[in-house]
Amino acid sequence: MNDATVYSEATEQVQVAGVELAHLSIETGHFYMKNLTNGDDATIRAHFKRVAKLVDLYTEAAKADFGESARVSTCFLIDDYFGPNTDPTEILTKVLDIANDCELRIDYLAREAGCWETPLYVDGHLTGQQIKLAEMVASWLVAEPVQPTTGRRPPDVESGWLCNGRRSSEHDSDQAMQVPEYRHPKELGSREHSIFLDVELWNKQIGKDGEENTRWSCPFLASIWQLLRLGMVRYEGRAVVEPVPRAASWPKSWWEMPSVVQLNPKAAPFAAYQALSILPQSYLNIEHAVRTILDHIVIDQEVLDKTIKRGADERIVIPREVGQRLSHVFVDEVVKRLPAAEHAILPTPS
Structure with a gap:
């Protein structure tokens, strides 16, 4: 997200309350x-x-x-x-x-x-x-560290998407005019086979007032x-x-x-x-x-x-x-x- 606000518990200043369970x-x-x-x-x-x-x-x-x-x-x-x-x-x-x-x-x-x-x-x-x-809660998200990537896609916390591995697009070559070889997506931590999932967390919509809103x-x-x-x-x-x-x-x-x-x-x-x-x-x-x-x-x-x-x-x-x-x-x-x-x-x- 573009919102620079950072949320934290600030436990060094605020006592964290327990809750009945x-x-x-x-x-x-x-x-x-x-x-x-x-x-x-x-x-x-x-x-x-x-x-x-x-x-x-x-x-x-x-x-x-x-x-x-x-x-x-x-x-x-x-x-x-x-x-x-x-x-x-x-x-x-x-x-x-x-x-x-x-x-x-x-x-x-x-x-x-x-x-x-x-x-x-x-x-x-x-x-x-x-x-x-x-x-x-969005500020608490930490995406999987996937290396190396081409940098063509913004980080998950900015794009509104989150996946459990490496997308096929992240295998693309960053060499100009070079046709990349297709590679399938890969689940990180998978066993014999991958179950890859890419989840949309939010998107941006233009409201009636012309302002951009997060959906x-x-x-x-x-x-x-x-x-x-x-x-x-x-x-x-x-x-x-x-x-x-x-x-x-x-x-x-x-x-x-x-x-x-x-x-x-x-x-x-x-x-x-x-x-x-x-x-x-x-x-x-x-x-x-x-x-x-x-x-x-x-x-x-x-x-x-x-x-x-x-x-x-x-x-x-x-x-x-x-x-x-x-x-x-x-x-x-x-x-x-x-x-x-x-x-x-x-x-x-x-």
């Missing part, structure tokens, strides 16, 4: 906004019915690992960054009503736009300050989402996201809603030692990109050390690589067709 955070699904607005309630219902059973299964597994008092929280991420002009009341009422019908517990609701910018709370009170969260990609925002769930992000030493209890009514716009809303007052903490995401199959490529991005993000060492020590106090070994604290279940779309009479009472997709 559950043993396991379960993401109960994620849908593109178009899935939530096109009347396809039957697909959402089928997903939630499966997820409800899986939440029970993984909760019991957590109790087997950590004891009957294991702390397990659930969450759901709303796609408001790519669908900001929708009605929060309509969307959230639909999601929570279907979840309730399927006996799926959702402890926390989160906004994807909150991974871009989030309001800063201190002791439960709004400060009026917005944290440019995506810019901050963050779904994989990059999802990477920040996972870091928040693992309690790995601080701003000036403070935890970035503080769950806010649900208000009596939903706001008229997404931007008026806190980044994380706590629906269940008795819920275990939002952040956790481990994060499990139960997602539709279509998100497999997104999460592959997320793992690549996380492998290139440098986490503040004091934040990491505090988490490792907190785990050690509970006799839990926490790996230093954040990607090793993530798990995924990708749910297939095989559905048993209901009898005609029973099917007729379900909402008909438009």
Whole structure:
């Protein structure tokens, strides 16, 4: 990026706060906004019915690992960054009503736009300050050191692209008028064969006001989402996201809603030692990109050390690589067709 702003924890000046951690955070699904607005309630219902059973299964597994008092929280991420002009009341009422019908517990609701910018709370009170969260995390990116290269392509942190190896273009000769020999891309650290991935983190778009704006990609925002769930992000030493209890009514716009809303007052903490995401199959490529991005993000060492020590106090070994604290279940779309009479009472997709 061209923004010269450098973000850091400045741990020599600011004490880094710890955060309460559950043993396991379960993401109960994620849908593109178009899935939530096109009347396809039957697909959402089928997903939630499966997820409800899986939440029970993984909760019991957590109790087997950590004891009957294991702390397990659930969450759901709303796609408001790519669908900001929708009605929060309509969307959230639909999601929570279907979840309730399927006996799926959702402890926390989160906004994807909150991974871009989030309001800063201190002791439960709004400060009026917005944290440019995506810019901050982007400054933590460190690309793979690939040598030699021709210099024809700008560094990843400027181009908005990040890969897990050497691109084929980086083999091109820098000799003028010489036809380069094609060489395939290469994954760094690969075993027998490469699985090369090149991820777009952001691009630049011209807004209605003529100003150039950064448009963050779904994989990059999802990477920040996972870091928040693992309690790995601080701003000036403070935890970035503080769950806010649900208000009596939903706001008229997404931007008026806190980044994380706590629906269940008795819920275990939002952040956790481990994060499990139960997602539709279509998100497999997104999460592959997320793992690549996380492998290139440098986490503040004091934040990491505090988490490792907190785990050690509970006799839990926490790996230093954040990607090793993530798990995924990708749910297939095989559905048993209901009898005609029973099917007729379900909402008909438009």
